[in-house]
Amino acid sequence: MVVHFLSSPTMSLPLDYASDSDRDRPCTLPRVACAPETALADPMLQRALLLQASATELAASVPYSHLCKPESGPALNPYASKSLSRKNLITGFAETEYMSPAHFDSLHRSFLRKRPLSPTHPSPIHNALLDTHYQKLDAAVLKTKRQKKGDPAVIDGHNAYRGPWAKYENIHPDPPLDLSDESDHQPAPPPLPAENLSLDPLVHADESTAFHGHSKTDYQGRSYIHVPQDLDVNLLKHPGQQECFIPKKHIHSWKGHDKGISVIRFFPKSGHLLLSASMDSKIMLWDVYHERNLLRSFSGHAKAVRDVAFSGNGHTFLSASYDRMVKLWDTETGTCVSRFTTGKLPYVVKFTPTSGDQNEFLVGTSDKKIVQFDVRSGNIVQEYTHHTGPVNTITFVDDDRRFVTTSDDKSLRAWEYGIPVPIKYIAEPYMHSMPSVVLHPSAKYIACQSLDNQIVVYSASDRFRQQRRKNYRGHNCAGYALQIDISSDGRYLMSGDAGGYACFWDWKTCKMYKKFKAHDSPVISMAWHPQETSKVVTAAWDGLIKYWD
Template sequence: MALTSAKGKIPTGYAEEVALSESTFRSQYRAREAIEGPPSKKRKREGKGDSSVVYGAGAYKGPWAKYEEERPDASSEEEVEVEVEYEEDELEPQPEAPTKAGTAYEDDGSGKESTEFHGTEMYDYQGRTYMHVPQDLDIDLKGDLAGLKNYVPKKLIHTWKSHTKPITQIRFLPDSGHLLLSASADGKVKIWDVYHQRELLRTYSGHNKLVSDIDFNNDGRQFLSASYDRQMKLWDTEYGKCLNKFTTGKTPHVLRFNPDPSLNHEFIAGMSDKKIVQFDTRSGELVQEYDHHLGAINTLTFCDDNRRFISTSDDKSLRAWEYGIPVPIKFIAEPYMYPMVRSAPHPSGKYVAFQSSDNQIVVYAATDRFRQNRKKGFRGHNNAGYAIDVAISPDGDIVTSGDSAGFVCFWDWKTGKMWHKIQASDGAVVACAWHPRETSKVVTGALDGTLKYWD
């Protein structure tokens, strides 16, 4: 059978009829096309037109002129190649290929943990480290706390300076308070002597970004650190060894050990992806996940004899949970509420104070109803734009907060009246903590990286 071209004039050869399945034909066709390439087409661009003509025939098209598609002249057996000129503004910039550094959080250098001892001597004459509670002081750091009465501090007695970037969190060693732990935006955690020479004792290095939170376990022999490098690490307080690492791939904002003695090996962490996660420090495994918030988690506070905890978030809500059960037992979200960025439980166990983003401290009940106590509100400071800490004195009578103008403020718990205001820094004071056993000792941390001890 004779085959002719589309115009029916030129004989193009003869072909025998062959029985060929469609799939065989397609595979052979693709194989031939891969060798010879697709049929060439001559591409020619329309004229750009006259720049003086706006509408109608011959109007100016410029770089928007289209391409005409024509088949090669049938009388010509050779293919005609036409160079197509592209305008510069037609070429779109190609996005750069993603690099591993932009997507991987494991290899960001945060895996290298180290520690350095800065103290005068590692051991005393009896071979004890700085973890030993000193007995040669005019205050008993091991006795009963009953009868402790707190007063507002008046003067600065010491300044610690070693961090190179803003302080983010400070914690006294539980019960005795003879050591002070500080975290900073420089990625370091440091521990300081509160008595004797008041020197820097040890630096814990293992994060390469801002350390967002730290928390001691019950006896203070271990502590957790959370960082914007998406890692949470468990440290040995005494020797500085990193004991374990935890991550979900998201940024942890806040973490808390469970204070219950039988569950002190577990901790919860509030993450940037709206979840609260629960880890076991012995196995390193994620054991529970609380996923109901609609924004990043800001605070976690244990209450009701540590059977429950309260969480707040950027979604301007408060939720209460039974520990280990991932369904909230209470949800509070009112139109007048603002995000609550820091929290402090009252020593009585009945209330929790929250630093609200509308320049006030609000109080909620820590019992079954979790209602806001409208009679208790503490105002007069400015916290807008900062996650400023709030602290309550060990006797429960004084509420303390930093201020974005560099003050540290003190209120009476019962009346809500501001007692005193101290200019503690030129920049914002973002961290504060009461000594657990002294009558009027408070530590503040500021954006300039300094820690100040007040009495």
């Protein structure tokens, strides 16, 4: 309805507000046209009223209920040329959209849950969970029908980790199509009996050892692990008194492992023996001087050996394996003294130098704990449980009163020995996981192999701050737990490379001095001889151990 207001040029005020002179004048009020202007045609015969969006007047009388109706009709004229310009199909315009396979599978599962029951092909999960057609499955019931996610620390077995890949117990995928010839088809092997399927994640293996040298004692009756004194170098002096140099040539190779090497360790202080652990579940002891042959092999793990650690005097050593066992070995006789386990994967083992006879050791496990064992009783003395990921390294600092740990949670924590509360916690957004840490001979710094292709340095004092000026780059270590080492005089830092290179940096200037091809596979471990000036041992995944001078 349109209302027209007609006003005269001279509009008088009401009588109450007018002056005495204006009361005698006639009062002129505005005229209101209550009847709108309508079209000549009968409006009751009209079936449609076409209006423009900018129209402000109606040419016909329209009921109020029609005026309150929502807008309808196409936004644009379907026959206009502008709308036809975007038309890529006969029926209009279609946009392409990307859908990931995971999203498609989710929608497909939702369709399977909501589809109606089929009387000819009933489904067990539908008969059990669907009450009516197109009814959504109950989330709680569906969750019970799904397999358990498992423990992230378990790789295989009954409680193995499945995570988001856990399948549904009652939904089985269609079998793959067999496109091979029927004549080549072989019958499937019979299933194994139930008693042969072990659900225990702990796999035990019998310990055995073999001596491969010429004689276990010398002409004076001393054992083969005794430090030799008939050499040009004094192996009894304190390490670090000699000036070190970068090696230049390859002088010897040790070969005895069937698979890649995991870690190598020199005999403490003297370095006349070399201990190596491999993925073939074997541990071997090599002679560094004289004939440089294999002295003794240790077999007692069912899976690959992850780490080994000598005691302070070298008479015993620890081995950690993927069979979840930590074993204590006698270096001279090769017998297994004790066995320890927490049921989880041990990633790193370290004797505690705080006790005089080293009756305790630390184990970093896959369940985010550092466990402290007593060798004499075999019991757990203490647990350090503040990490949120598997523990990779344990390094003693501050005269062995404290130790620093790194984890897959991309953090660094410092602990007081025996107190299960960290005294320092470092976790920056730019930090990466650090699978290898070594203490500088000055005991003031620790060098950490970071998985962003660099080596970072932290102070080993009370503050444990990062030394941002010390940054070593030039090698590729991302994705590999490459171990690093520092020369005994503290002048050079070395690390392996994923391409098989050996890299050497100057500790003060952080400049790379040398990089040469050492192996055909990633150099997983490097060790500097504690008493020699330029003797370095490298080990790689090709199963070779090389000696450089």
